[in-house]
Amino acid sequence: MNRVRCLVLNAALGPLDYKVPEGMVVEPGAVVECPLGPRTVIGIVWEAERLPGTEVPVEKLRNLRGLLPVPPLSAPLRRLIEWTADYYVASLASVARMALSSGGALKGPATMTEYRLTGGLPERMTPQRQAAIDALEGEQANIRELAGIAGVSEGVLRGLVNQGVLEPVEVDCDRPYDPAHPDFAEVELSTQQREASGIFSEAVRAAKFAPFLLDGVTGSGKTETYFEPVAQALRMGRQVLVLLPEIALTENFLHRFEERFGAPPVLWHSSLKSTERRRAYRAVSEGSAQVVVGARSALFLPFRQLGLIVVDEAHETSFKQEEGVRYNARDVAVMRGHFEQVPVVLASATPALESLQMAQSGVYKKVDLPSRFGGAQLPAIDTIDLTEEKPPQGMWLAQRLVDGIEERLGRGEQSLLFLNRRGYAPLTLCRNCGFRYQCPNCSAWLVEHRFTNRLACHHCGHEAPAPKACTECGEPDCLVACGPGVERIADEVAERLPQARVFVATSDTLNSPGRAAEFIAAVEAREVDVIVGTQLVTKGFHFPELTLVGVVDADLGLEGGDLRAGERTYQQVAQVAGRAGRGSKPGEVLIQTRHPEAPVIAALAAGDRDAFYSAETEMRREAGAPPFGRWAAIIISSEDDAEAREAANRIGAFRPEVAECLILGPAPAPMALLRGRYRYRFLINARRSVQLQDVIRRWLGALDHPPGVRVAVDIDPYSFV
Structure with a gap:
């Protein structure tokens, strides 16, 4: 082979052909250095028949400059890159870049x-x-x-x-990791767990694609159940990928993994140092990394011999990437299992409606764990109607919830208060002139954080010191905090129950695996009486002494008209409720709400998940919403509002007429200004029979835009802001 076609990591360029110099041997998937003008760029050798390009006579081709010392990307990974780019209407180069995610690792041993x-x-x-x-x-x-x-x-x-x-x-840089031992610890499993793990282990032995939905109530021991097929893969010399939705969950998982296998797994997430990423990447590509535990980006690592994929908390919306290539790691994980011919286990106590539908239609095999492990009982759930049991003036916790916390304090037990809102208050205004503090880069209010004495935007990260006087009218000491955040709830607990030791658990306080480990250790050592937390505490944690969960504002997630608002609220509240009573002591959950009659709240109070999912399914079916229809969004943005609006209108003028496809917009996005860019949106609703990606590609592919305009496509959107 004296010529090759290369995919260069530049989305603006198509495939390029190069000559292979004498003495260099390359194969599809090889990572090479390619000349591009005066520069040298990274490229991946690809099958020419799968990557259409312009035929150039071989004598006009430039020589490749070098072959990088990493194993070639495997054929299954190349097929995954192609599928992801096609399905999510992204460039091949931008997806391939995710598979070459450690520049240092490409340079060889060091x-x-x-x-x-x-x-x-x-x-x-x-x-x-x-x-x-x-x-x-x-x-x-x-x-x-x-x-x-x-x-x-x-x-x-x-x-x-x-x-x-x-x-x-x-x-x-490439020192080996300690090996995991599949039979390091004896594990006691319940009958249900043994049956489930036997099904998964047999699928690992068969080494064929088999997608499973592990549907187990909170506290049923899903992790221990899928540890057995992990052990089976290790015995066979195969690699395992476990995806977790939050970095903060890794520390708890690592502890349980090391107890079972005698060594920690290999980690992959954004908080790793560059040297750690390099070491992990090379170990994965060479096959010596046995089990990788990571965030969604670990999905594109170049595994040498993959044998099993597990997606834990598979319902989590954080598996959907909202920038760059807008893929859903849950769905891409299933496709990687398909291309690699390995089983995939999606584990959740509150599966996504799309996953349940796939199980119902027979595409996924559903495996149930309907009981908690070790005889623990599911908690009793009750609602507090805030229209009748009003908190005291200026307070946010109803007396019955405070009494419940006080009762647990007397018994030496722990409580958890859940409010999915970081900071002290979501809005700060001046009582003198009414001025509201808004982010200069986004259509969002600045959130007060009293722990750091700053106002912060949770969308772009902009921060400013909390002013002593109103910046608009100059009036001193006139700023008012409106509404509660977790810091305000923590202050209220400290005021009403001064003997309680309170810990605020959010992405601000648990922003690294080390801090998460300190939090877990403090709770397990009973140095914390009351945890006040956001959605970060709704999953993965196992605290036997935690017997009361209070949901401060169950209605919060129902605001905004999001397609999945009801489902997401049900998942969050059900997950946080599952933190109660996981040991031998019974648990109780109190849900504060102004709408106890809402279907979501009523289903939670009754413990009737099937009724909720059945009603939600029918609502989606009637609306032609996923999983029965297809949604896509097109987001146009620019630093200049007029330029963004003009580009959106021009795209709208060329909208295609497609049967069974409704195109709404353009309209200003609900978050009309984000990170300094003005945004307009189209929303597309289509029947499943419509080739939606082809429609979008033909529509947008015929149009050019000014350099300052970005056009992003979001297939199966989760965010509607």
């Missing part, structure tokens, strides 16, 4: 210099040096990463190196 504290002190101590020494206890990384951890400049750390306070350590 050592590097990291630094750690020696225990010594500098000749002259400054506040920055003291802060760095305090923050870097037990840390080892390169200077740039240590500076990020310590929150100081790299110059401060280089000064500490010169003073002998930090010492260099030569590290093998």
